Amino acid sequence: MTNDPTPMLHATGISKFFPGTIALDDVEITLNRGEIHALLGENGAGKSTLIKCLTGVYRRDGGEITLDGKHVNPQSTNHSQILGIGTVYQEVNLLPNLTVAENLHLGRQPMYGPFVARRAMNAAAKKSLLEFGIDIDPAQPLSDYPVAIQQIVAIARAVEMSGKVLILDEPTASLDLDEVKLLFSVIRQLKARGIAVVFITHFLDQVFEICDRATVLRNGQVVGTRELNQVSQTDIISLMLGRQLEARLQEPKPKSSGTLLLQIKELGKSGMLAPFNLNIHKGEVVGLAGLLGSGRTETANLIFGAVKADFGQLKLHNKHIQINNPRDAVAHGFALCPEDRKTEGIVGDLSVRENIILALQARQGWLRPISRRKVDEIAQHYVRTLDIRLANLEMPIRLLSGGNQQKVLLARWLATDPDFLILDEPTRGIDIGAHSEIIALIGQLQKDGMALLVASSEMEELVTYANRVIVLRDHKQVGELTGAEITSNNIIRAIAAETEHEGIA
Amino acid sequence: MIRSTHLPLIATLFTFLLAYALCAWQFPAMLSTRVVANLLTDNAFLGIVAVGMTFVILSGGIDLSVGSVIAFTGVFLAVVLRDTSIPPMMAFALVLFITSAFGAAMGATIHYLEMPPFIVTLAGMFLARGAAYVMSTDSIPITHEFYDVLQSLYWKSAGGGRFRIIGGIMILTFIVAAIIAHRTKFGQNVYALGGGATTARLMGVPVASTTIKIYAISGGLAGLSGIVFSLYTSAGYSLATVGVELDAIAAVVIGGTLLTGGYGFIAGTFFGILIMGLIQTYIVFDGTLSSWWTKIVIGGLLFAFILLQKGLTWASTKRKKAVIGLDTQS
Numbered sequence: 111m112t113n114d115p116t117p118m119l120h121a122t123g124i125s126k127f128f129p130g131t132i133a134l135d136d137v138e139i140t141l142n143r144g145e146i147h148a149l150l151g152e153n154g155a156g157k158s159t160l161i162k163c164l165t166g167v168y169r170r171d172g173g174e175i176t177l178d179g180k181h182v183n184p185q186s187t188n189h190s191q192i193l194g195i196g197t198v199y200q201e202v203n204l205l206p207n208l209t210v211a212e213n214l215h216l217g218r219q220p221m222y223g224p225f226v227a228r229r230a231m232n233a234a235a236k237k238s239l240l241e242f243g244i245d246i247d248p249a250q251p252l253s254d255y256p257v258a259i260q261q262i263v264a265i266a267r268a269v270e271m272s273g274k275v276l277i278l279d280e281p282t283a284s285l286d287l288d289e290v291k292l293l294f295s296v297i298r299q300l301k302a303r304g305i306a307v308v309f310i311t312h313f314l315d316q317v318f319e320i321c322d323r324a325t326v327l328r329n330g331q332v333v334g335t336r337e338l339n340q341v342s343q344t345d346i347i348s349l350m351l352g353r354q355l356e357a358r359l360q361e362p363k364p365k366s367s368g369t370l371l372l373q374i375k376e377l378g379k380s381g382m383l384a385p386f387n388l389n390i391h392k393g394e395v396v397g398l399a400g401l402l403g404s405g406r407t408e409t410a411n412l413i414f415g416a417v418k419a420d421f422g423q424l425k426l427h428n429k430h431i432q433i434n435n436p437r438d439a440v441a442h443g444f445a446l447c448p449e450d451r452k453t454e455g456i457v458g459d460l461s462v463r464e465n466i467i468l469a470l471q472a473r474q475g476w477l478r479p480i481s482r483r484k485v486d487e488i489a490q491h492y493v494r495t496l497d498i499r500l501a502n503l504e505m506p507i508r509l510l511s512g513g514n515q516q517k518v519l520l521a522r523w524l525a526t527d528p529d530f531l532i533l534d535e536p537t538r539g540i541d542i543g544a545h546s547e548i549i550a551l552i553g554q555l556q557k558d559g560m561a562l563l564v565a566s567s568e569m570e571e572l573v574t575y576a577n578r579v580i581v582l583r584d585h586k587q588v589g590e591l592t593g594a595e596i597t598s599n600n601i602i603r604a605i606a607a608e609t610e611h612e613g614i615a
Numbered sequence: 616m617i618r619s620t621h622l623p624l625i626a627t628l629f630t631f632l633l634a635y636a637l638c639a640w641q642f643p644a645m646l647s648t649r650v651v652a653n654l655l656t657d658n659a660f661l662g663i664v665a666v667g668m669t670f671v672i673l674s675g676g677i678d679l680s681v682g683s684v685i686a687f688t689g690v691f692l693a694v695v696l697r698d699t700s701i702p703p704m705m706a707f708a709l710v711l712f713i714t715s716a717f718g719a720a721m722g723a724t725i726h727y728l729e730m731p732p733f734i735v736t737l738a739g740m741f742l743a744r745g746a747a748y749v750m751s752t753d754s755i756p757i758t759h760e761f762y763d764v765l766q767s768l769y770w771k772s773a774g775g776g777r778f779r780i781i782g783g784i785m786i787l788t789f790i791v792a793a794i795i796a797h798r799t800k801f802g803q804n805v806y807a808l809g810g811g812a813t814t815a816r817l818m819g820v821p822v823a824s825t826t827i828k829i830y831a832i833s834g835g836l837a838g839l840s841g842i843v844f845s846l847y848t849s850a851g852y853s854l855a856t857v858g859v860e861l862d863a864i865a866a867v868v869i870g871g872t873l874l875t876g877g878y879g880f881i882a883g884t885f886f887g888i889l890i891m892g893l894i895q896t897y898i899v900f901d902g903t904l905s906s907w908w909t910k911i912v913i914g915g916l917l918f919a920f921i922l923l924q925k926g927l928t929w930a931s932t933k934r935k936k937a938v939i940g941l942d943t944q945s
Contacts, residue, residue, distance in 0.1 A: 188819040203817050205810030207620070207877035212803055217819040225798045251620055267818075 116179055118143045118306035119164075119195070119275050124173035126159055126330075131501050133159040135330045137173070141275060141306035146297060148317045148338070149310045150350055151327035152543030157310055158511065160327065161277055165190040165197050178274055196268030197277040204264050206253035211235035213252050214267050238266055242296050258289030262296055269300060276300060277308040282316060294320050312545070314343050326350050350543060368392075370428070371561045372530055374413065377422030383408045384586040385422055390530065390561045395552060397576030398565035399601045405585040406565035407449055410534045413563070414446040415439045440473050445523035447516075449534040449565075455519045458508035462500055463489040465507045465518050470525045492521035497547060513544030520551070531555065533564045537571060549574055569598040581605055623871030624883045626923055630869075630916070631886045634893050642900045648776025650896060655782030658892040660685065660844040660856075662785040662885065665863040665870075666792045667836030669884045672867050673796070674808040674829050675876025676732035680721065680739030681837040682859035684714050686852065687747040688841020693755035693851025696762075703761040711838045717743065718834020722827035736830075740860070747853035754852035757845055765846055781843045788836065793881040805829060809876030865913055866891055869920050890916065 119141040126134040134156050141147050151157050163170040166184030175182050177194060184190035187197070204213045211232045212219075220230040235248035242262055252260055261281055268276055278297070282290050297320060300307055309321055317324060318338055325335045326349045334349050369392045378385030383405050390396055398406045411417040413424075415433040424431050426442055433439050436446070448455050457465055466489045471480055480488075489503050496517045500510060507518055516536065523531060533552070537545045552562060552575045566572050572579055579596050581589040581604040589604040638645045664681045671678045688710050695706045721739045725732050769777040796802040804825045807815040816822045845851055870887030872879025894912045898904045 187817050191819060203814045205807050205814055205818070205877070207810040208803070208806055212806075213818075216803060216807055217800075219800055219803065221800075225794075226800060226803065228798075271819075 117141060117176075118145075118178060120176045121164060122174055124160065124163055124175075125171050126156075126163055126168060127171050128501055133330050134163065134170075137327070137330070137332050139325050139332070140335075141308065142323075143306060144301050144304045145323060146301055146307045146309055146321045148321040148324035149308055149327070150314075150317065150324050150346065152350055152513075155327040155350075155543075156330040157327055158279070159330070161197065161279060161308070161310070165195055165277065191268075191271045194272045194274030195277065196272030196275070197279065198261065198264045198268050198281060199279045204252055204260060204267070206251065208252060209249050210239070210246065210252050210255070210263055211248035213263055214238065214248070214270070218271070238270060239263070242266055242299065243292070256289070258285050258292055261285070261289075261293060265293075265296060265300075269305065273305065275306045275308065277310070279310045280312070281309075282311060282313060290316070314346060317346075318343065371426065373425040373428075375423050375425070377412055377419050377424065379408075379412060379417065379420045382417070382585060383412060386587040388580065390563065392529075392561055393556055393559045394577045395556050395562045395564060395575050397572035397579040397596075398563065398582060399567075399569065399572055399579050400582035400605060404582040404605075406567075406582055407534055408585065409580075409582065410446060410448075410532045410563065410565050413439075414444055414532055416446065416448075440469065440526065443527075443529035444532065445469070445526055445528035445530070446532040447519050447523055447534060447536060456507050456515055459506050461504045462493070462498070462507050462510070462518055463503040466492055466521045466525055469522045473526055488525050489521075492518075492524060496521055496551065513548075516548070517544065520548070524555075528560065530561045530563070533562065533566075535566055536564065537566065537568065545571075569601045572596070572601065573598055620878055622927055623873075623878070623920070623924060624880050626920070627869060627871045627883050627886045627890070631890050631893070634890060638893060638897050638900070642897075645896065645900060648772045648774035650776075652772070652776035652778045652782065654889065654892045654896060655785065656777075656779045656847070657895075658888050659779075659781040659785040660840045660847060661859065661862055661866065661891075662888045663788050663843060664837050664840040664859065665866040665884050665888055666788050666881065667833035667840075668860070668863040669792070669867050669870070669872055669879065669881055670796065670805055670829050671732070671833045672809075672864070672872050672874060673876055673879055674805045674826070675812065676725070676826075676829065677736060677864070678718075678721075678739075678830065678833045678837075679733065679736040679860050680717075680743055681833060681840070681863060682856045682861075683740045683743035683747065684717065684834060684837035685841040685844055685856040685859060686854070687743045687750075688714060688838050689845045689848075689851035689855060690747045690750045690755065690853050691851070692842065692845050693757050694750050696757055696759050697755060703759055707842055710842065711835055714838030714841070715831045715835035718837070719827050719831035721834070722830030723823075725830065726823050726826040744853070750853070751851075752853055754850050754854075756850050758849075762846065762849060766849070781846055784839070784843055788839070789881060789885050796881050801825065801828065806877060809873075809878070811877075862891070865917050869913075869916055871920070873924055874921075 117140045119139075122138045124134055124137040125132070137156070137160055139149075139160070149157050149160070159168065162168040163173075164175065164184070166186045166189055175184070182193050184193055184195065205216070208216070211234075214235045215231050219226045220234065221227060222230075232249050239246060239248065239262070242265075244259060244262060246255060246259065252263065265276065265278070281293060285293060297307055297309070309317070311317060321338055323335060324338055324346060326333050326346065328350065336346065336349075370389060371392050372390045374386070374388040374390075376385040376387065386409070388396070398409055400406050408417070412419050415435045415438055418434060424433060431442055433442065439446070457468070463485060467480065467485050470488070474480060486503070492498070493500065493503065498510075498514050498517045498521070500514065507515060510518065520536070536548050536552070549571060552564065556562060556575070564572070564576065573596055576596060577592070579591045579601060580587055581591065581601060583605055591600055591604060635645075644650065664685065667681065668678060691710050691713070692706055695701055695709075696703060701709070717739065721735050724730055724735045765780055769779045771777055796805065804815070804820045807818065807820045808822065808825055808829075812822060844856065848855070866887035867879070867884050868874055868887070869890055870879070870883030870885070872883055891913055895906070895909050898906055898908055
């Protein structure tokens, strides 16, 4: 089957127009049997649109799709599944309230007369999951299992339903290393079965680890398809961006102006974060490093008052201040971009304009509305300076891609003109282009004299912009690196050193 | 093994047994088959309509029209049997068709116009009540020999309890509904909708037909409930069963079904109904309490069950967080 030379899927001339924009322009993509094919591109390059056209979520405005030698015309997700194209999204699109087996078989349950044959269904589910190397009780609700297992259940469902092409849209975004390994072993099995796998991600390391070929999109056009064993990461990145990233990353960091802005003394909450001290100066970027669950987010939330501290005090410009809730924090010129933008940040159905103005209006108080002209001005200003890509300001924010949503969130807080900005994982789940733009923006804000506290799990990123890095482990501050000490290796060492320490003690 | 999803049902069952034990301890007569038979007879119409409501709530919706539909059914039957020569069984079939179609129309409106169920069924509530008023504002007695026959049918058990046909209809409804909800594709689709409509659609659940069927079932069962109510009262009155939709919702929630949809059991609603009936029976037995105490106790129970649901949701997210924490530590 893998030797069959005809491609599994061949799409040519795919075009899609949205009011005011050309989302896809004459796109061609070929997927071979038993191939893992990366689909790469910046936010808004057209990856999602292409997938949606291939799976019938959107009606394409032009082009032909040949699947397994036959012309197809998918009308809906359901239809494309029947044709043989299955999709698994980053957010597991399964039902947490149903059992694993029900999720696997929904819509095609084994029947016994008019009734669902539960026992047969559970047995079949158990068997097909065992093939993927996971041994769980499929009669339990899906929500009882961790995300990685849920993801594999989703893949198993997509493969069983479709079995020709499997599209994985950012499947690893919320997984840890071991879980990624498990997922990759599953993907390799699918490859061995002759399935064509499309892998969309912003982790280039993963692309080079598992994919055979990559198609790169930019501004709705295919800019190249490459055999991955013949190119380097830099080649791919320059293809994606159409410009050099390296130069930007190597700009010298701006120095802080040295005026003390915020003093944090013995701030902490029992059971959540050990008390810590931290002084933050104007024009300084302080990085928070540590493993997942080490207390990065907790630190950010405590300072911002999103979680009330048990003890400790804050001094702003040498004056004591009391922060009991985020409102107080905002009043003192603080701002926080939370990690989980879907649940804690964006208001999906409101327009981009409304999302940008939200924090500023909240600070002004509802009794003093900001004039519509001013609102439009502010919104347009940030859309321009942050290079947010959208059709118009009135479109609901949920329609934007992840990186653009993140930029809108940033714009929301920048609009309040904060003195102190806390960013929690500002580059999580966004692609490499927006990534470097956000990093550049951090540098710019710093130059303008803003103090920033950035929590991030990406060491290289902290190295590029932080003046100081605070290392956290097990809900405790365990080290601080400054100036030239800040390298990925040193950060990793600082995280690991404490473990050895514990080992000796 | 007890699953977290079963806990509300177990809590309901436990509440019922505890309440019954307390009642029986204070008034041993409450153990008699008469009380049991009356419990079933008196709550038959509410039980039937609550079954429909369970489907609706499981799917994440709400149906406020059912109380009015019951009244409409009663008036419709009374008028038809008084003014025409249509045989009662034909009238029953006719009214079941009308009410199911009415429910289906509301379901279609909810789905195709993407309107919140609350608003659509609120409109349905006024429409059905209005239609009942238009037919007649008086209480019309139903005197038809077929009604006499149906009302005289009962099974007299030891101890003098008379198990009437309408209680039987209710129990049959519960059994059939439980099989449909838990053992058929349609049932799983209802749960799937309650778990998340967008996801369900992506997974290939026929959202349109499922939504329409759910509200058609609710409407049809409200019609059946109306038939049962007319047998129970031998009359049709447009002012009857005001607020019954809220009693039905209360029974569903006390029965352990999550108001946000996706979790719950038909059997839970049965015990929800029995608990509500039991409270009324207790107040009758006591004799000194105002019957409005029923509402207060039901209010308290509802509140307790909402707290329980909240607690369970909270506990399950807590547990999941703990699991994730462990994973990252390893």
